[in-house]
Amino acid sequence: MKIIAYLFITFxxxxxxxxxxxxxxxxxxxxxxxxxxxxxxxxxxxxxxKLLNDLKNESDxxxxxxxxxxxxxxxxxxxxxVYGVSxxxxxxxxxxxxxxxxxxxxxxxxxxxxxxxxxxxxRLKFTYVIYKNRRGKNISHMVLAYLKIARPKTKDDILxxxxxNRLVLPASKRPDLVKVIKMINGDTxxxxxxxxxxxxxxxxxxx
Amino acid sequence: MTLFKQMALAISLLIIIMLGAVMGIxxxxxxxxxxxxxxxxxxxxxxxxxxKLADASEDPAIxxxxxxxxxxxxxxxMIEFKSNDGKSDYLQIDNDPVEGIPLWFIDxxxxxxxxxxxxxxxxxxxxxxxxxxxxxxxxxxxLYKMFIKLLYLFVISVTIALITLSILLHFVLKxxxxxxxxxxxxxxxxxxxxxxxxYTTEFKDVVKGMNAMVSKVEEIFEKGNEAVKRNxxxxxxxxxxxxxxxxxxxxxxxxxxxxxxxANGGTIIFIALSGAEVLNQVLGREKADDIFLEFANELNNxxxxxxxxxxxxVNGTEFTLMLPDCExxxxxxxxxxxNDKFNKLLGDNELNSKDIFINLGLYRYKPTVGVGELLxxxxxxxxxxxxxxxxxxxxxxxxxxxxALGKEQWREIIEESxxxxxxxxxxxxxxxxxxxxxxxKVMTFTIDGGEDKKFFYGDFIAPAINLGLVSxxxxxxxRDLITQRHQELDNSVCxxxxxxxxxxxxxxxxxxxxxxxxxxxxxxxKLSFEVTDSFAIxxxxxxxxxxxxxxxxxxxxxxxxFTGESSDFNYLKELNPTFLKADSxxxxxxxxxxxxxxxxxxxxxxxxxxxxxxxTIDELEKLQTMHINSVQGPVTDIIS
Numbered sequence: 064m065k066i067i068a069y070l071f072i073t074f075x076x077x078x079x080x081x082x083x084x085x086x087x088x089x090x091x092x093x094x095x096x097x098x099x100x101x102x103x104x105x106x107x108x109x110x111x112x113k114l115l116n117d118l119k120n121e122s123d124x125x126x127x128x129x130x131x132x133x134x135x136x137x138x139x140x141x142x143x144x145v146y147g148v149s150x151x152x153x154x155x156x157x158x159x160x161x162x163x164x165x166x167x168x169x170x171x172x173x174x175x176x177x178x179x180x181x182x183x184x185x186r187l188k189f190t191y192v193i194y195k196n197r198r199g200k201n202i203s204h205m206v207l208a209y210l211k212i213a214r215p216k217t218k219d220d221i222l223x224x225x226x227x228n229r230l231v232l233p234a235s236k237r238p239d240l241v242k243v244i245k246m247i248n249g250d251t252x253x254x255x256x257x258x259x260x261x262x263x264x265x266x267x268x269x270x
Numbered sequence: 271m272t273l274f275k276q277m278a279l280a281i282s283l284l285i286i287i288m289l290g291a292v293m294g295i296x297x298x299x300x301x302x303x304x305x306x307x308x309x310x311x312x313x314x315x316x317x318x319x320x321x322k323l324a325d326a327s328e329d330p331a332i333x334x335x336x337x338x339x340x341x342x343x344x345x346x347x348m349i350e351f352k353s354n355d356g357k358s359d360y361l362q363i364d365n366d367p368v369e370g371i372p373l374w375f376i377d378x379x380x381x382x383x384x385x386x387x388x389x390x391x392x393x394x395x396x397x398x399x400x401x402x403x404x405x406x407x408x409x410x411x412x413l414y415k416m417f418i419k420l421l422y423l424f425v426i427s428v429t430i431a432l433i434t435l436s437i438l439l440h441f442v443l444k445x446x447x448x449x450x451x452x453x454x455x456x457x458x459x460x461x462x463x464x465x466x467x468x469y470t471t472e473f474k475d476v477v478k479g480m481n482a483m484v485s486k487v488e489e490i491f492e493k494g495n496e497a498v499k500r501n502x503x504x505x506x507x508x509x510x511x512x513x514x515x516x517x518x519x520x521x522x523x524x525x526x527x528x529x530x531x532x533a534n535g536g537t538i539i540f541i542a543l544s545g546a547e548v549l550n551q552v553l554g555r556e557k558a559d560d561i562f563l564e565f566a567n568e569l570n571n572x573x574x575x576x577x578x579x580x581x582x583x584v585n586g587t588e589f590t591l592m593l594p595d596c597e598x599x600x601x602x603x604x605x606x607x608x609n610d611k612f613n614k615l616l617g618d619n620e621l622n623s624k625d626i627f628i629n630l631g632l633y634r635y636k637p638t639v640g641v642g643e644l645l646x647x648x649x650x651x652x653x654x655x656x657x658x659x660x661x662x663x664x665x666x667x668x669x670x671x672x673x674a675l676g677k678e679q680w681r682e683i684i685e686e687s688x689x690x691x692x693x694x695x696x697x698x699x700x701x702x703x704x705x706x707x708x709x710x711k712v713m714t715f716t717i718d719g720g721e722d723k724k725f726f727y728g729d730f731i732a733p734a735i736n737l738g739l740v741s742x743x744x745x746x747x748x749r750d751l752i753t754q755r756h757q758e759l760d761n762s763v764c765x766x767x768x769x770x771x772x773x774x775x776x777x778x779x780x781x782x783x784x785x786x787x788x789x790x791x792x793x794x795x796k797l798s799f800e801v802t803d804s805f806a807i808x809x810x811x812x813x814x815x816x817x818x819x820x821x822x823x824x825x826x827x828x829x830x831x832f833t834g835e836s837s838d839f840n841y842l843k844e845l846n847p848t849f850l851k852a853d854s855x856x857x858x859x860x861x862x863x864x865x866x867x868x869x870x871x872x873x874x875x876x877x878x879x880x881x882x883x884x885x886t887i888d889e890l891e892k893l894q895t896m897h898i899n900s901v902q903g904p905v906t907d908i909i910s
Contacts, residue, residue, distance in 0.1 A: 150338065191339040200331075201332070203331045204335070242332060244339050245339035256345045257342045263369070
């Protein structure tokens with residue numbers, strides 16, 4: 064009788080760990096609906112089904128394209144307006160839950176979805192760039208760069224996932240990104256203070 | 271505070287201060303090291319940053335992006351760029367509170383880290399100043415972790431140190447506990463000799479000294495005990511038979527007549543031997559004395575069930591048995607047995623019962639009889655016996671008063687008094703004649719239940735004993751004494767004479783215990799309890815149980831009606847009373863030697879002697895020459 068009880072408890076712990084390790088859980092969806100609205104809930108359901116579920120067995124390119132265009136569908140809004148501070152790294156849950164955010168938030172959400180879809184996170188780089196807009200003004204910007212090969216030799220080897228462009232294009236086809244300031248790893252590299260904060264937020268599914 | 275506690279406290283404080291100081295220094299130096307290290311890292315970082323910013327200074331977008339990239343990928347509190355022209359100033363600052371660290375710790379640690387500034391140059395131009403502040407959150411987190419670890423370490427170290435200290439102190443101070451026990455025993459007048467000598471030199475000397483002192487006091491007590499025994503024998507015993515003598519009988523009679531018992535009185539038996547001279551002639555003096563001794567033993571045997579009695583040889587041929595609580599029927603049986611034993615004694619020694627015989631006069635008395643009347647009537651009974659040729663025994667019985675209440679009437683009165691508490695408490699003072707202050711007040715009680723229901727203690731105690739209601743009666747009066755306010759007792763001592771029947775009742779002890787437990791703390795006066803000497807001698811173990819109970823609550827205990835009848839005073843050592851109350855007639859009758867010996871005993875045990883029934887100033891003065899100052903009785907009215 065005791066052994067059965069132990070087995071049951073072990074199974075329960077294992078099962079709940081697996082469940083909570085999922086990127087998007089049912090509990091989270093309910094919470095999002097309660098905190099925000101039905102649209103928020105629908106966004107999470109869409110991520111869960113259309114992206115995480117449907118793209119599971121697709122090619123990397125298909126994953127990159129679909130994720131990029133789906134995430135870009137979310138409205139851009141500056142951190143000052145959403146969070147009242149000049150710079151804030153929102154978790155995937157805050158970004159999708161609120162349905163708005165700035166360039167870093169798009170990058171973070173794309174990173175975590177792609178990682179969940181099985182893309183090697185070491186190939187995904189958070190890239191600080193200078194983006195020249197249509198009026199010719201230089202703007203400090205962040206994009207997610209995907210390295211097609213581990214050690215890219217040309218700009219063609221790097222694909223850019225950018226909230227300003229619905230297409231995933233090689234860097235060579237992005238003359239509007241006039242300068243690359245820095246490329247940093249996601250949660251696979253040395254963890255800065257910002258990364259640690261973000262990771263903690265992701266772990267507790269901060270909405 | 272005990273020595274152990276004082277030492278433990280002092281050493282504990284020392285340990286805590288030392289450990290606290292070590293850990294405080296440790297913490298402070300770690301804090302300084304960390305701040306220094308953070309400052310140095312910031313200096314290193316600013317150097318790299320100025321080079322990067324030199325390239326970016328031309329375009330504000332590049333500048334912002336460079337600062338953002340640097341800020342996001344490191345540990346900074348703030349990076350600020352101030353351009354000389356004021357057009358491309360930029361500030362990245364993290365104002366979020368440090369997560370996982372309580373506010374009090376941040377206030378307590380209060381780290382102040384200066385920002386580091388450096389010029390940013392492009393070519394030969396200085397385009398601005400960059401200022402960087404490192405992230406103190408790292409230091410807070412590290413220090414907090416260290417603080418918690420130090421705290422655990424401190425608690426564990428202090429716990430281990432205190433446990434070790436406790437064991438060590440217990441070990442070192444162990445001999446002191448036995449010294450303390452011995453000292454407490456001495457204070458309680460108990461004689462304890464410590465056999466095991468402590469190994470610590472100072473303690474060993476103390477124990478040796480105390481042992482010597484205890485031995486001396488014990489020796490004094492034993493000598494006193496022996497002396498009292500010897501003097502008592504000389505004074506009160508017949509040398510041949512070891513029975514009491516006439517002097518002792520006369521001394522005891524007044525009290526024995528009035529002894530509380532269920533028989534409401536008792537029986538006195540006079541025995542007169544005829545033919546003593548024949549006995550001496552036939553057997554010789556020595557052999558005759560043996561017969562007397564044997565006869566005395568038989569007398570003791572036939573009435574051994576009576577605790578309070580006196581068997582005396584009042585002269586060469588006359589014996590008296592004073593038997594309180596002995597009904598006429600029982601006395602008759604005793605007389606028959608005496609007769610039988612005497613005849614057997616004659617037969618065994620081949621003596622003729624016609625030449626040597628005894629006559630027995632029995633008188634069944636009531637407590638109202640005086641000593642003179644008692645002796646006259648018993649003597650009359652003996653004369654009757656002598657005159658009767660057919661019967662050598664005559665019983666004279668005093669008839670019950672026709673107006674006296676019957677058993678059932680008494681039952682009704684006493685039970686009603688118990689259920690409605692008709693008992694009225696009275697207090698009589700025991701005075702110290704020297705200081706003229708009240709030593710304590712003795713409680714007694716009467717029944718006061720209206721016009722026809724007024725009785726003195728002496729009236730109802732015998733029926734109450736007969737009906738088995740003494741214990742209940744005492745509990746009601748004691749409850750009244752303890753729970754009700756009696757102003758005249760405030761800040762004084764109230765002494766209660768416990769009846770023998772009350773102590774013998776199995777329920778009494780528990781009743782007293784629960785009364786004490788509930789009310790002892792709220793009492794505005796101190797209690798004291800007394801039992802009679804003869805009861806204490808014959809029931810020492812039982813009385814000891816009560817004495818322990820009284821001691822537990824800090825109440826006194828005393829012996830009353832002391833007549834020194836015991837041949838051994840070790841029961842006093844056992845019961846350790848605070849006082850002995852003895853009839854003034856008894857005390858005044860003592861020779862100087864006897865009194866000195868008695869006082870040696872009482873002094874060695876720390877017992878006060880109180881004289882009771884002191885009637886005149888003359889008696890008081892005589893008592894005072896014997897160093898007895900505490901008195902009870904009519905004289906207290908005269909003094910006060």
